[in-house]
Amino acid sequence: xxxxxxxxxxxxxxxxxxxxxxxxxxxxxxxxxxxxxxxxxxxxxxxxxxxxxxxxxxxxxxxxxxxxxxxxxxxxxxxxxx
Amino acid sequence: xxxxxxxxxxxxxxxxxxxxxxxxxxxxxxxxxxxxxxxxxxxxxxxxxxxxxxxxxxxxxxxxxxxxxxxxxxxxxxxxxxxxxxxxxxxxxxxxxxxxxxxxxxxxxxxxxxxxxxxxxxxxxxxxxxxxxxxxxxxxxxxxxxxxxxxxxxxxxxxxxxxxxxxxxxxxxxxxxxxxxxxxxxxxxxxxxxxxxxxxxxxxxxxxxxxxxxxxxxxxxxxxxxxxxxxxxxxxxxxxxxxxxxxxxxxxxxxxxxxxxxxxxxxxxxxxxxxxxxxxxxxxxxxxxxxxxxxxxxxxxxxxxxxxxxxxxxxxxxxxxxxxxxxxxxxxxxxxxxxxxxxxxxxxxxxxxxxxxxxxxxxxxxxxxxxxxxxxxxxxxxxxxxxxxxxxxxxxxxxxxxxxxxxx
Numbered sequence: 001x002x003x004x005x006x007x008x009x010x011x012x013x014x015x016x017x018x019x020x021x022x023x024x025x026x027x028x029x030x031x032x033x034x035x036x037x038x039x040x041x042x043x044x045x046x047x048x049x050x051x052x053x054x055x056x057x058x059x060x061x062x063x064x065x066x067x068x069x070x071x072x073x074x075x076x077x078x079x080x081x082x
Numbered sequence: 083x084x085x086x087x088x089x090x091x092x093x094x095x096x097x098x099x100x101x102x103x104x105x106x107x108x109x110x111x112x113x114x115x116x117x118x119x120x121x122x123x124x125x126x127x128x129x130x131x132x133x134x135x136x137x138x139x140x141x142x143x144x145x146x147x148x149x150x151x152x153x154x155x156x157x158x159x160x161x162x163x164x165x166x167x168x169x170x171x172x173x174x175x176x177x178x179x180x181x182x183x184x185x186x187x188x189x190x191x192x193x194x195x196x197x198x199x200x201x202x203x204x205x206x207x208x209x210x211x212x213x214x215x216x217x218x219x220x221x222x223x224x225x226x227x228x229x230x231x232x233x234x235x236x237x238x239x240x241x242x243x244x245x246x247x248x249x250x251x252x253x254x255x256x257x258x259x260x261x262x263x264x265x266x267x268x269x270x271x272x273x274x275x276x277x278x279x280x281x282x283x284x285x286x287x288x289x290x291x292x293x294x295x296x297x298x299x300x301x302x303x304x305x306x307x308x309x310x311x312x313x314x315x316x317x318x319x320x321x322x323x324x325x326x327x328x329x330x331x332x333x334x335x336x337x338x339x340x341x342x343x344x345x346x347x348x349x350x351x352x353x354x355x356x357x358x359x360x361x362x363x364x365x366x367x368x369x370x371x372x373x374x375x376x377x378x379x380x381x382x383x384x385x386x387x388x389x390x391x392x393x394x395x396x397x398x399x400x401x402x403x404x405x406x407x408x409x410x411x412x413x414x415x416x417x418x419x420x421x422x423x424x425x426x427x428x429x430x431x432x433x434x435x436x437x438x439x440x441x442x443x444x445x446x447x448x449x450x451x452x453x454x455x456x457x458x459x460x461x462x463x464x465x466x467x468x469x470x471x472x473x474x475x476x477x478x479x480x481x482x483x484x485x486x487x488x489x490x
Contacts, residue, residue, distance in 0.1 A: 024237065025277040026422060048275065051144060058146030058236070058276060061137040064427050065146050065236035065276030071139070077215060078143050 001036065006046045007055070009036055014056060014069055022059075022066035054080045083114060086121035090128060098483070106198060115196035115212050118162025122154060140167050140215055142222040146276040148232025149218055162196075165214040169195070169221060170207035170233035172266065172273075175259035176246040177202065190224045204299070205283065206243030207233035238276035239269050244286035245293040253362065254288030255306030255375040256403035261286050264407050269414075278418070279425035289371070290359040296383075296394070297459070301431050302414070303380040303394045304403070310372035311352045312361070318368035319348045332361050356459070376402045379410075380459070381417070381443075382432025392432040397444065399454035413447065420446040 001009075013032050017023050023031075028047055033040045047067070050056040057070040075081045088103075095101040103120075110117035126133060133155045140151035150168040157164025171187065187208065191197055196212030203209035213221060222232065233241040242265045245251070247258030265284060266273065272282075285296035288306040296303035322328060328343050340354035341361065348368070350361075362369045379401060380394030403410065421431045424438055435443050444451055467475075 022427075024279070024427070025275065051146075051275075054143060057139060058141060059139050060141075060146075060151070060236045060276075062428070063237075064280060065238065068139075074139055078219065 001038065003046055003049070006032075006036070006038070006043070007050055010043065010047050010050065011055065011069070014067060018069065022061070022064070023068075024065070025067055028067055054078055083110075083117050084121065086117070086124060088120060088124040091120070091124050098479075109197040113192070113197045115162040115166065116198055118160040119166070119196060119198065119212060122156070122160045122163050125156070125159075134166075140218065142218055142232070145222075145232060145274045147235040147238050147274060150235050151215075152212075163212065166196070166212040167215065167218065169210040169213060169218070170203065170205070170235060170241070171210065171225060172231045172233040172241050173202055173206055173208050173243065175244055175262040175266075176249050177206075178246070178249060178259075186228060187225075187230070190221065190228075194221045194224070205233065205240050206285075206294070207241050232274070234273045236276040237278045237280050238274070238282070239272040239278070240281050240283045241273065242266050242269075242284045242286070243294055245288050247286075247288045251288055252366075253291065253306070253359065253371065255308055255371060256288065256377055258286040258288045258304075258306070260405065261304070261403055261407060261410075264405070265411070265414075268407075268411055272418075278422065280428050280430055282418070282421075282431065284414075286377075290357055291363060297380060298383050298391075298393055299385060300383055300394070301381065302417070303383060304377050304410075305380065306403075307357045307376065307378045307400065308372035309374040309376070309400055312350050312355065312372060313370040314348055314350065315368050315370075316347060319343075319365065320346075322365050322368055326364075328365075332364055335360060376400050379413070382430070382435050384430045384432050392430075392436070393458040395432075395435070395440070395457045396455045396459055397447075397449055399452060413449075416447040 010028060010032050013028060013035070014023060025044070025047070029040045029043045032038070032043045036043075047056065051058065051067070054070055054075055056067050057074060059066050059068045072081065091103045094103045103123075106116055106120050106123070110120045122133070135153045135155060136151060138151040141147070141149045148170050150170070152166045152168060154160060154163045154166060188197070188199070191199065191210050194213055194217045195210055198211040200209035200211060225231075242262045244258035244262040245254070247254040249259055272278075282302070283300040284302045284304065285294045285300035286304040287294050287296045290305055290307065292305060296305060319328070323345070328348070333341050333343050337358055337360070338354045338356050340351040342349045362371060377400075378396055379398035381397050382392055383394040384392050398413070401409065417431065420443060421434055425431070425434045440455070441451070
């Protein structure tokens with residue numbers, strides 16, 4: 001699978017959990033690797049590349065961290081959109 | 083700049099000790115954020131409310147930690163603290179700085195933040211208190227261009243920390259600073275990209291004096307120890323006998339009662355010694371740790387969130403701590419794998435061991451059970467003072483004030 005396609009699958013996975021469950025990095029890696037029959041390391045690498053460019057982001061609440069889809073406000077603040 | 087009347091927090095400036103209120107007011111003279119923080123604090127005391135919210139989505143791009151978002155619910159009234167985020171900087175091992183480096187840190191912080199700092203926070207990082215969201219990327223760029231990196235926060239490996247170790251201390255049984263630096267470099271990913279169920283802290287102490295209190299507040303405590311007999315210089319013991327009451331201060335205070343002194347010779351039953359360091363730290367010239375040195379690894383201490391506070395539990399009674407620390411790094415990875423498989427969100431490793439059992443944990447990390455794997459080798463994390471202690475401290479303080487000479 002091409003990395004861009006895998007990243008779309010990861011994005012869809014995170015989007016499906018939005019408002020229902022705070023996903024940890026490991027939840028995404030385990031979930032997507034099982035769903036797509038891929039190695040966890042490949043999923044991890046693709047997911048982190050998404051975080052590095054702001055397609056996904058780390059969030060924090062109640063003492064625990066999670067990975068989420070960034071808001072427009074966040075993207076604007078980071079200069080990723082106008 | 084708005085001037086606040088602060089009768090309640092002014093009380094905290096009284097007495098002989100340094101006051102954080104005085105320092106905040108000093109910073110507030112030239113910094114709007116610090117000035118509003120003073121007014122905000124007074125209001126918190128007056129109304130007995132906190133007004134702070136924390137968490138959320140603040141941070142620098144690509145990092146999942148190092149910035150803790152803080153907002154005030156009453157930002158309209160105190161606009162300087164509407165955003166008041168904390169930035170953590172990864173401290174150098176052993177907390178050694180040049181004054182030039184400290185000045186550089188403070189200059190940047192004066193420019194983009196409140197100027198207020200907490201050196202150091204309980205995790206060990208340099209804690210910079212109070213900045214706005216739109217300044218974060220600039221702050222990060224300024225610090226990283228000078229060789230600094232953010233520390234950790236959230237569900238990650240927290241910034242490893244250690245005592246001054248062999249940099250200053252003759253009792254350091256291994257190079258705590260070298261190890262901490264190596265672990266920080268090895269686990270950059272785990273520090274900056276939160277991937278665990280909750281926080282994980284590693285603290286390294288060179289000996290059982292445990293100057294970073296690792297046994298009470300680190301998920302993994304690496305505490306220097308030795309094998310073999312304590313080295314005794316009987317001539318120096320004789321010298322000490324003229325300056326101190328060896329029976330009262332050493333023999334009777336030995337927790338395992340493994341020492342004896344007949345007025346001529348000090349004897350130690352080393353098989354019974356639990357390496358607490360009391361005698362060595364009291365008779366520094368007469369006693370030295372044994373020659374084969376390494377560390378004891380303990381697991382699972384934490385402060386009282388979720389379930390009550392826990393103290394560390396010995397899992398490796400003795401391990402050599404030598405570069406490139408491969409055995410230790412492999413052990414840490416195995417510990418994380420087991421924790422990750424078994425923990426629910428916000429469960430520290432000590433809690434998971436409590437629930438799943440030490441047997442299951444040891445099997446998973448490949449460590450055989452040993453009689454030395456003592457649970458809570460040190461019982462209480464707190465110091466308690468009796469009324470007599472307080473009276474004697476007050477008398478000492480009064481004498482120091484009167485004479486101007488301080489007794490340490």
